[in-house]
Amino acid sequence: MSYNDGLHTLGRWTADRAIATPDRVAVDDRGVVLTYRQLDDRATALAEALLDGGYGVGDRIATITGNSSDHVVVFFACAKAGLVLVPLSWRLSPREIAQQLEQADPALLLVEDEFATLATLATDRLLTPVSRGVLGTHGIERDMVAPERIGSTPVVHREVHDDDALLIIFTSGTLDQAKGAILSHANCFWTNLSLSRTAEITSADTVLAVMPQYHVGGWNIQPLLAWWMGATVVLERTFDPARVLQLIADRRITTMMGVPANYLILSQHSRFASSDLSSLAHAIVGGAPMPEPLLRVWHGRGVALTQGYGLTEASPNVLCLPDEDARVRIGSAGKPYPHVDVDIADPITGERIDGAGVGELLVRGPGVFSGYFRAPEATALALRGGWLATGDLVSRDAEGYYRVLDRIKDIFITGGESVAPAEIEGVLFGHPAVADVAVAGVPDETWGEVAVAWVVVRPGAATDETDLLDFARASLAKFKVPKHVMFVDAIPRSSSDKVRRRVLLSQWAQQQAQTGRISS
Numbered sequence: 001m002s003y004n005d006g007l008h009t010l011g012r013w014t015a016d017r018a019i020a021t022p023d024r025v026a027v028d029d030r031g032v033v034l035t036y037r038q039l040d041d042r043a044t045a046l047a048e049a050l051l052d053g054g055y056g057v058g059d060r061i062a063t064i065t066g067n068s069s070d071h072v073v074v075f076f077a078c079a080k081a082g083l084v085l086v087p088l089s090w091r092l093s094p095r096e097i098a099q100q101l102e103q104a105d106p107a108l109l110l111v112e113d114e115f116a117t118l119a120t121l122a123t124d125r126l127l128t129p130v131s132r133g134v135l136g137t138h139g140i141e142r143d144m145v146a147p148e149r150i151g152s153t154p155v156v157h158r159e160v161h162d163d164d165a166l167l168i169i170f171t172s173g174t175l176d177q178a179k180g181a182i183l184s185h186a187n188c189f190w191t192n193l194s195l196s197r198t199a200e201i202t203s204a205d206t207v208l209a210v211m212p213q214y215h216v217g218g219w220n221i222q223p224l225l226a227w228w229m230g231a232t233v234v235l236e237r238t239f240d241p242a243r244v245l246q247l248i249a250d251r252r253i254t255t256m257m258g259v260p261a262n263y264l265i266l267s268q269h270s271r272f273a274s275s276d277l278s279s280l281a282h283a284i285v286g287g288a289p290m291p292e293p294l295l296r297v298w299h300g301r302g303v304a305l306t307q308g309y310g311l312t313e314a315s316p317n318v319l320c321l322p323d324e325d326a327r328v329r330i331g332s333a334g335k336p337y338p339h340v341d342v343d344i345a346d347p348i349t350g351e352r353i354d355g356a357g358v359g360e361l362l363v364r365g366p367g368v369f370s371g372y373f374r375a376p377e378a379t380a381l382a383l384r385g386g387w388l389a390t391g392d393l394v395s396r397d398a399e400g401y402y403r404v405l406d407r408i409k410d411i412f413i414t415g416g417e418s419v420a421p422a423e424i425e426g427v428l429f430g431h432p433a434v435a436d437v438a439v440a441g442v443p444d445e446t447w448g449e450v451a452v453a454w455v456v457v458r459p460g461a462a463t464d465e466t467d468l469l470d471f472a473r474a475s476l477a478k479f480k481v482p483k484h485v486m487f488v489d490a491i492p493r494s495s496s497d498k499v500r501r502r503v504l505l506s507q508w509a510q511q512q513a514q515t516g517r518i519s520s
Contacts, residue, residue, distance in 0.1 A: 005159070005161045005162060006159055006160055006161060006162060007162060008162040008185055008186045008189035008190075009079065009160045009161070009162060009164075009185045009189075010076070010079040010166060010185050010188055010189065010224070011043075011047075011076060011079035011080035011081075011160060013076070013079075013224075013227060013228050014026075014036065014039050014040035014043055014076050014227065015040055015044075017036040017039075017040065017227065017228075017230055018036050018037045018039075018040035018041070020036075020230065021036055021203065021230045022035060022036055022037035023035050023036075023037065024036055024203070024230055024232070025232045026038075026039045026227060026232065026233065027039065027069045027072055027232075027233050027235055028232060028233070028234045028235065028251070029067075029068055029069035029235045030235075030236075030237065032069065034069050034072075034073075036230070039069075039072070039073065039076065039227075040076070042073045042077075043073050043075075043076035043077045043079075043080060044077075044080060046073060046074065046077035047076075047077040047078075047080040047081040047083075048081075050077060050081050050083060050108075051081050051157065053147070053148065053149060054148065054149035054155060055081070055083060055107055055108065055149055055155070056082070056083075056155035056156040056157050057081075057082030057083070057156040057157065057158055057160065057164060058082065058083075058084065058156060058164070058165065059083050059084065059106075059107040059108070059149070059155075060083070060084045060086050060104050060105065060106040060107060060108075060168065061074065061078055061083050061084065061085055061086065061106060061107065061108050061110065062086040062087075062088055062101060062104055062106035062108070062109045062110070062130075063085065063086070063087050063088065063109070063110045063111070063112075063135060064088050064090055064097070064109070064110075064111045064112065064115045064118065064119050065087070065090070065110070065111070065112035065115065065135050065136075065213070066090065066112060066114065066115075066212075066213075066237045066238070067209070067212060067213050067218065067235050067236060067237050067238075068112070068135075068136070068235070068237070069235060070112075070135055070136055071087070071135065071213055072223075072235070074110065074135065075219070078166065079160070079166055079185070080160070081160075082156075082158070082159075082160040082164055084165045084166060084167065084168055084182075085166065085167050085168075086100075086104045086106055086167075086168045086180070087167075087169070087213050087214040087218075088100055088101070088170070088214055089170070089212070089214040089215075090114075090115050090118065090214070094118060094121035094122040094124075094125065095122075095125065096178075097118065097119070097122035098122045098123070098125035098126055099177070099178075100170055100178060100180070101122060101123070101126060101130065102126065102127075102128075103179075103180055103373065103374065103375075104168055104180055104373065105128075105374075106130055107130075107131060107149050107150070108130070108131045108132070108133060108147060108149070109123070109130050109131065109132045109133070110132075110133050110134070110135035111132060111133075111134060111135060112134075112135050112136050113134065113136055119132070129150060130150065131147040131148065131149060131150045132147065133147045160185065161185075162184065162185050162186040162189070163184050163185070163186055163370070164184060164185055165182045165183070165184055166183055166184055166185045166187075166188055167182075167183040167188070167216075167219065168180040168181065168182055168183070168373050169181050169183060169214075169215070169216045169312050170214075171312050171313075179372040179373075179375055179378055180372055180373035180374075180375075181216075181312045181313050181369050181372060181373075182369055182370055182371060182372065182373050183216070183220075183312075183315050183369055184369075184370060186366055187315045187366065187367050187368070187369060187370075188219070188220060188224065188315060189366075190315070190339055190365070190366035190367045191220050191314070191315035191316070191317045191337075191367040192220060192224050192225045192228060193338075193339065194317050194337035194338050194339045194340060194367065195220075195221065195222075195225055195317055195337070196225055196228075196229070197337070197338040198306065198320045198322060198337060198338070199222075199255075199282070199284055199306050199320070201222065201225050201226050201229050201231050201255065202229060202231065203229055203230035203231055204231070204254075205226065205229075205231040205232070205254045205255055206231065206232045206234060206251055206252055206253050206254050206255075206279075207222050207223065207226045207231055207232065207233045207234065207253070207254070207255055207256065208234050208236065208244065208247060208248065208251075208253040208255075208256035209222060209223045209233050209234065209235050209236060209256075209257075210236045210238075210239045210244065210256065210257075210258060210262065211257060211258070216310075216312045216315065216316045217257065217286055217287075217310075217316065220315055220316060220317070221257045221284060221286060221310075221316070221317070222255065222256070222257045222284065223235075234247060234251050234253060239258075239262055239265075241265045241266050241268075241269045242269060242271065244266060245266065245269060245271055245272065245275040246275075248275065248276070248277055248279065248280050249275060249276040249277075249279075252279040253279055253280055254279055254280065254281055254282070255280070255281065255282045255283065255284070256280070256283050256284070257283070257284040257285075257286060258283070258284075258285065258286075259285070259286060259287035259288065259497035260285060260287065260288050260289070260290050260291065260294065260497065261287075261436075261493070261497050263283070263285065263290070263294060263298060264291075264294055264435070264436075267294060267297045267298070268435075268458075272301075277301050277302065277303060278302075280303050281303070281304060282303070282304045282305075282306065282323075283298070283303050283304070283305055283306070284305075284306050284307075284308065285305055285306070285307045285308070286307075286308055286309075286310060286316075287497040287498065288497060288498075289307065289331050289332075289333065289404065289426070290305065290307055290326070291426065291429040291430065292330045292331070292430065293429070293430060293432075295326065295327075295330065299327065304323035305323050305326050306320060306321065306322050306323060306326070307320075307321040307326055307332075307333065307334065308320045308321065308333065308334065308337075309333035309334075309392075309402070309404055311390055311392075312369075313368065313369045313382060313388055313390075314340075314363050314365075314367050314368050314369070314388060314390075315367040315368070315369065317337050317340070317367065318336065318337065318340055318342065318361075318363050318390075319333040319334045319335065319336060319337070319342070319402050319404075320334045320335065320336075320337050321333060321334030321335075321401075322334070325401075329401060331403060331426060332401050332402070332403050333394070333401075333402050333403060333404050334401060334402065335400055335401060335402065339365055339366060339367065340363065340364075340365040340367060341363070341364040341365050342361060342362060342363055342364075342402070343361075343362045343364075343387070344357060344358070344359035344360060344361060344362065344394060344396055345359050345360050345362055345389075346359055346360075347359060347360040347393065347408050350384075353396075355396075355398065356395075356396055356397050356398045357395070357396060358393065358394070358395045358396075358405070359393070359394070359396075360389060360390065360391065360392065360393060360394075360408060361390045361392045361393075361394045361402070361404075362387040362388065362389060362390070363387065363388040363390060364386060364387050364388065368383075368388045369388075371383065391407060391408050391409065392404055392405075392406070392407060392408065393405040393406055393407070393408050393411060393420065404422070405420040405422060405423065406420035406421055406422040406423070410422075410440070410501055412440070412441025412449040412451075413441075413448055413449055414441065414444070414447045414448060414449050414450050414451070414479050414480075415447045415448065415479055417479050417480075419441065419451060419479070419480050421438070421439035421440055421441070421451070421499075421501070422439075423476075423480065424439040424451055424453065424472065424476065424480055424481075424482065425437050425438060425439050425453075425499075427471075427472055427475045427476055428453060428455065428468065428471070428472060430471075430475075431463065431467075431468060431471050432458075432461065433457050433458055433461035433462065433463035433467075433468075434455055434456070434457065434458065434463075434468070435456045435457060435458040435459075435461075436455070436456035436490070436491045437453055437454065437455050437456070437491070438453070438454045438491045438492075438499040438501065438504060439451055439452065439453045439454075439482065440452060440454075440501045440504050440505055440508075442505065442508050442512075444483070447479075450482075450483040450484075451480065451481070451482040451483060452482055452483065452484045452485075452486060452504075452508065453468070453472075453482040453484070453485045453486070454485075454486045454487075454488050454491060454504055455468065455485055455486070455487055455488070456487075456488060456489065456490060456491060457487060465484070465485040468482075468485050469481060469482065469485065486508075491504075492504065
């Protein structure tokens with residue numbers, strides 16, 4: 001292997017930092033800290049233990065765990081040994097976890113004590129057994145003894161290459177069954193380099209990480225960049241608004257990342273107005289555009305916001321809207337990150353669209369994944385002609401700014417007109433009584449499909465269907481105004497804050513079946 005073959009591997013990041021800044025705090029996990037020297041020492045020891053236990057390059061190591069410093073050690077151990085980390089969501093059911101284990105076919109499953117029952121219920125469903133170890137203070141990471149590897153696949157021992165897989169992250173599955181996206185060392189290197197060019201992190205930063213580590217954003221949106229640059233990551237197990245506000249003040253957090261729902265919940269907390277946010281110079285928003293009223297709230301507290309668009313298959317960073325643009329281009333996703341190429345194509349013909357227009361977003365660059373694990377047909381649908389077809393409908397203006405309109409599969413047609421649910425949601429979010437909202441097209445005898453809005457009302461606020469529909473009519477064409485408003489306690493969302501419209505449509509169909517109507 002030549003030196004350049006491993007130039008972009010992430011296993012060297014902690015080794016480099018252990019030389020440059022050995023005593024700086026790398027991870028603050030609920031008050032228990034790891035310096036860069038300790039992080040590298042533990043990751044190196046675990047990598048050696050796994051290799052000694054019979055695991056080799058390309059073997060998958062699945063985990064079911066909350067955010068923890070132990071999980072960070074496992075990540076860098078995998079990076080050093082050429083293993084592939086497959087973090088599974090503890091929010092899933094045993095059936096769903098079993099499906100993902102069947103797909104990933106891991107050589108080892110590491111489980112945190114808290115999720116032992118969930119893991120047992122899942123593994124009991126498997127036809128093929130999987131080696132299992134304990135992840136945590138008293139488990140494999142401390143004992144440095146790996147369970148015996150099961151399987152007849154030959155073990156490969158060699159140096160790690162840039163294009164070796166590092167992560168398999170399962171997509172949210174909002175449209176179909178979740179698929180495992182393969183992200184290589186090079187993918188992760190380039191997406192973090194791109195992020196550093198627009199949302200810089202320095203060794204002086206203290207990063208608050210609240211995104212779950214089974215999500216691509218839990219690694220590639222700030223934490224990995226922070227460990228590359230020598231910053232400190234304050235690692236939170238879950239998102240608790242009161243604790244987050246306290247941490248920002250106590251730990252002098254300088255930057256963080258969250259989805260709009262995180263920032264909404266923080267802004268609604270009783271202590272938000274009085275909390276000390278003076279250290280929080282910058283925050284990143286992902287998952288969905290920031291509603292204009294919420295944007296104003298955070299700007300009012302002096303926090304600069306970088307908004308963006310990404311997807312797991314692109315590692316995930318694609319489009320970025322820096323703070324100076326966010327203040328004047330409300331709802332825009334911005335322009336491509338450095339080292340990322342984007343274009344738009346007609347979603348029906350696939351023909352490329354020049355200049356301003358509307359079409360499916362295409363992405364190309366070193367951050368784009370190589371495919372889904374053992375899913376060649378799905379990979380062929382996603383990767384076409386050297387481009388990643390995102391399935392997202394976007395508009396591009398004359399200045400090259402992109403706006404995400406909706407998932408193409410979520411677009412519905414009413415009376416011959418195409419309607420994007422996200423546009424209606426954006427309008428309804430502007431109503432002062434609306435805390436959360438989702439829109440979908442449902443069958444209608446007259447128009448083919450019509451819009452229905454599911455709305456969560458803010459505590460203490462008063463509104464009704466007539467009020468909300470009048471509000472929508474002021475900003476929307478008549479055919480886009482919802483025909484019904486359903487008031488609900490919560491909107492079903494995926495772990496990455498995406499609306500699970502299929503759940504809403506299934507509930508609607510059940511209601512209509514009970515009344516014997518298609519729509520009313």
